[in-house]
Amino acid sequence: MTVKKCFAALVAALAVPLTALASEGAERLTAMLEPLESYQARFEQLILEGSGERLQEARGQMWLSRPGRFRWEVDAPYEQVVVSDGEEVSLYDPDLEQVTVQALDQRVTHTPALLLSGSASELTESYEVSRSQQGSAESFTLVPKAPDTLFESLEMTFRGEQLRFLRMTDSTGQQTAIEFLDVQMNPAIDADRFTLDVPDGVDVIRQTQ
Numbered sequence: 205m206t207v208k209k210c211f212a213a214l215v216a217a218l219a220v221p222l223t224a225l226a227s228e229g230a231e232r233l234t235a236m237l238e239p240l241e242s243y244q245a246r247f248e249q250l251i252l253e254g255s256g257e258r259l260q261e262a263r264g265q266m267w268l269s270r271p272g273r274f275r276w277e278v279d280a281p282y283e284q285v286v287v288s289d290g291e292e293v294s295l296y297d298p299d300l301e302q303v304t305v306q307a308l309d310q311r312v313t314h315t316p317a318l319l320l321s322g323s324a325s326e327l328t329e330s331y332e333v334s335r336s337q338q339g340s341a342e343s344f345t346l347v348p349k350a351p352d353t354l355f356e357s358l359e360m361t362f363r364g365e366q367l368r369f370l371r372m373t374d375s376t377g378q379q380t381a382i383e384f385l386d387v388q389m390n391p392a393i394d395a396d397r398f399t400l401d402v403p404d405g406v407d408v409i410r411q412t413q
Contacts (some may be wrong), residue, residue, distance in 0.1 A: 254377025
């Protein structure tokens, strides 16, 4: 799973509408996510081959605000900035001097980052949700019901009320593990954070779905 695909997956897992859900796991996950209006954290990301071999490590910072707004900045050497204003997603790749813009995909089966930045009523329609607990760590495993997804399973782990870990596994067994650090729940975030200032001389490419 490339950094770009990983983000696309993350973008749908951090923004889904949450209403009355059927299973115990889904009900508990709803209770954990519903109070979340905004979220800010540093992150450390690790991509593992199916065999467990490390393919890539990256660090950065993220900001989320419901509904549908987020900013995801990956530090060098894999520098990228991804910004959503709730309607469009812009991906800036400094190495390519290029910005790619496309409509925000609200289909939760295609992207796991809309679980935090959106409202998620289709959660049980799109995922099978199971829950487990070990000590203070409470984990939820989401398995998409549709076949055309970027991941086979998504695991979200909370410590207390804070989302601290996210792990995605794709059809090849490759895993993307993300740890969130210095987490701030419901901070005040300036609206300008969710606007991408395109540098001079950078190509802007608009994609249609």
